[in-house]
Structures are given as structure tokens and as C-alpha cells.
Amino acid sequence: MKKSDTPDSGFTLTDNQTGKTWKFPGHTGAMGNRLVDIRPMYSTSGLLTYDPGFTSTAACKSDITYIDGEKGILLHRGYPIEDLAEHSDYMDVCYLLLYGELPTPEQKASFDTEIRYHTWLHEQLARFYQGFMRSAHPMAIMVGVVGALSAFYHDSTDISDPEQRQLAAHRIIAKMPNIGASAFKYSLGRPFPIPINKYTYAENLLQMMFSNPSEEYKINPVLAKAIDRLLILHADHEQNASTSTVRLAGSSGANPYACIASGIASLWGPAHGGANEAVLNMLDEIGTVKNIKKYIAKAHDKDDSFRLMGFGHRVYKNYDPRAKVMQKSCHEVLTTLGIDDPRLELAMRLEEIALSDDYFLEKKLFPNVDFYSGIVMKALGFPESMFTVMFAIGRTVGWIAHWREMLGDGDQKIGRPRQMYTGYKKRKYKPVSNRGHTQNKISWSWLWRGKKNGTTASEG
């Protein structure tokens, strides 16, 4: 936030119980949003802030991506996502996210080549895959394999060396499609894929996923473009859960491969990158248009755990601009392939009904990037289990860009949040001889039933 990091007149906090006041510096972000700098708060007032989920907390400064949730705006280094999706390719966007500017033709050619010559996986890694069941979820394999890369590439784990940071960044971006496609091929019992240097990043991903080594594989340019666009739409999204995980892991000085593996693990959750797979499962569960109203009612019901997957967002309180582009891509791919997927019709009717539903309007729940992406990936031939793998491949450049930015930020230190303690005060130790005896049958469910309804675990 170099452009506007001049502290302004700041803010005053008053303790209504004691009348004491404290002054805190203010900052104004590049888009005019003001922030309270609470770094001196604990040392000057002994007070902590409470913000589980970081709904009102900026954990860092960043120049990479800007989201205006109210207006549904997404900019990468100032460029609207719609323009990048329309006019750029994924390598263009990777360069932009990593280095801050769209590449010149020479920079782009050199970057393309650099990435292309890091797409191979060490032959020994194949044995790593063989440790997994063939039925293992590809995300479980991806977390393990990416974390293990630090054991293969000791020449790029020293984060204090800019050259090693750069090499690790390029290696991880280059290898993710191969790692993901290898997990898919391993699940089928087929030979591991080999990247082919004449192909673009998206074309290579397509051929590594779907080619058969015994036959010549023809790249369908419409499908390659759809995959390239899908990767652009997933490339970065400021401080989402997985990116924040990568930043937190990186703040301890962990090597880049371990940090990216932590981001993959976080992305896997159904509330985050796992939502695309959950959307398809939800559409299959809803089945037909006539069931939509029943499921919308379930989404309203506080006592029902059902949520409309692919809807809602922590930041967007308007339509996710990526979802609009994804919906268009959906139509293009299904038309090109001549696929009539009833789930698209169902998804569009579901969106139409949800967007006129008072509950969804009141809570500002709109389709997000995951709502249509699953239908596109299904049409492209990806099994549901590979949807979040595709998300991870696209998001890797965002994770790396934030990891690099975090390492270069003088304000950054190891992330170590505080807490609001709600447990026992200090109490006298009880030897086992005087802890009484358990009368009823021991059931381990009390271990986790504990605090859910306000009772402590032992009373559960």
C-alpha cells in the first residue's frame, strides 16, 4: 500500500467502563477504504480484539488483488477479471500476479519457456504415488506430493535466497498440472503422463489428463481455451482461506513446497475450494426443477445443515464476476461438445429462483465461482474428484504471489493470533484415587459433544 500508506488522523477508542481513551493510527487503502492500525493496541491498552473468521480484520497489506464485494468487482494488479479472462492467457496472468505488470512479448516468451522446462516430475516421485490406494482422493495425493517436493528440490528451499524463491515459484507452477494429471492417471491404473513442450500450459494439462500414449492426441482448441479461462478465473482472490493459510505457514519461514501444500489442504474444504464438487453433488441430489423449492426451503431452515453450495461469499454481496464468465464458458463448452447436461438447466433455474428469494436477497447470497465451474469441468471430462485439483492448479500462482509478497513485506512477522479464553480458572490437581467413579457406560461421543450446546466436555 505504498501509494497511500501515509497515516491519517487515526481513531480514538474509549473504554465505556473506565472512560479511558487510546489513539490508534489510521491508514487509507489505495481504493479509499480506511483501516484502524491496532498493532499498538495490546501493548498500550492491554486490550485484544475478537474477530473469529477475520470478518473485519486485514491481516496484511497487498498490491496483488482488489475485490469490491458490494459492486462485484475483481481486479488483479488493477486489471478487471473480465478483461483478463477475455484477452489474456493463463501464463500472462501468472506473470502479472507474480511480477506486477502484464509481460512484454519478450518477457512472455521467456516466462513461457521457463515454466515449460520445469514441468517434469522426478522419476522417484512415481513411487510416492504408489504408496496411495488407487481409490485415494486426488486432493489427498496432491497435498502429499507437493509437500514432498521439498525432499526432491533442496536447491530451492532457502527462502532467504531470492534466486531459490524464484526457482521454487516457477517449479511449483510448472509441476502442478503434471501432479494433478498423474493423480488422475494413477487412479485409473494408467501410465503417468509426460508433458509435451510444443503445447501451451492449458493444452498440456488437457493432454496429460486425457491422452492415451498409444494413440495420437488431438487438442480441441475450444476445450483448451475453456481450461485456460478456468485457470485464470481461479488464479487469485486476495486473502481467502487457503491463501491466508499459505501466508501463515510462510510467516514461520517454512519452505515454499510445505506452504503450498498447506494451501492445498485448506482449499479442499467444501466451504472453500471443495464447493465445486459439492455443487455437482447438490444438483444431483435436487434432481429436477420441481424439487428446487423444497431445497430452497431447506437452505432457509436454520436447523437444517443444507446450504446452497456455490452460493454466498464472505466478501461478495453481489454477483461474483467470475461466476458470470464461468456461466458463459459453460454455454460455450456444452454447445461445442453438443452436450445437453440437464444440470446446467437445473443450475440456471435454481439461480433464477434463488435470486428472487427473500432469504437470499436479504442475506445477499449470489452465485460464486464454484456454482458453474463444476458443470464446465464435468463437460470437459473431469471427474468430480478432480474439480478441486483444477482449482488448486489455477490458484497456485496466487498462493505463490502472496507468499513472495509476504516475505518481502517489512511489516510482516510470524503470525500468532491471540484468543478469548473461556476455560477453567486455575484449579487444584486431583489424583486418580479421588476423581470419583464413572457409573454409566463410557461413550466417546461426549469428547466432541462438549461445548457444542454450552456444556463442558466432562458434563457431556
Ligand code: SDX
Ligand atoms: C470460495 O474467500 C474467497 O475468496 C473464496 C473463493 C476464492 O476464490 O478463494 O471465492 C472461493 O471458497 C467460494 C465459496 C465456495 N463455498 C460455497 O459455495 C459453500 C456455500 N457457501 C457458504 O457456506 C458461505 O456462503 C461461505 C462459506 C462461502 C461464506 O460464509 P460466511 O461469509 O462465513 O457467511 P456465513 O456462513 O456467516 O453466512 C451468512 C448467513 C448465514 O445465515 P445467518 O447465520 O446470518 O442467519 O448466510 C447464510 C448463513 O446461514 N448462508 C447461506 C449460504 N451461505 C451463507 N444459507 C444458505 N446457503 C448458502 N450457501
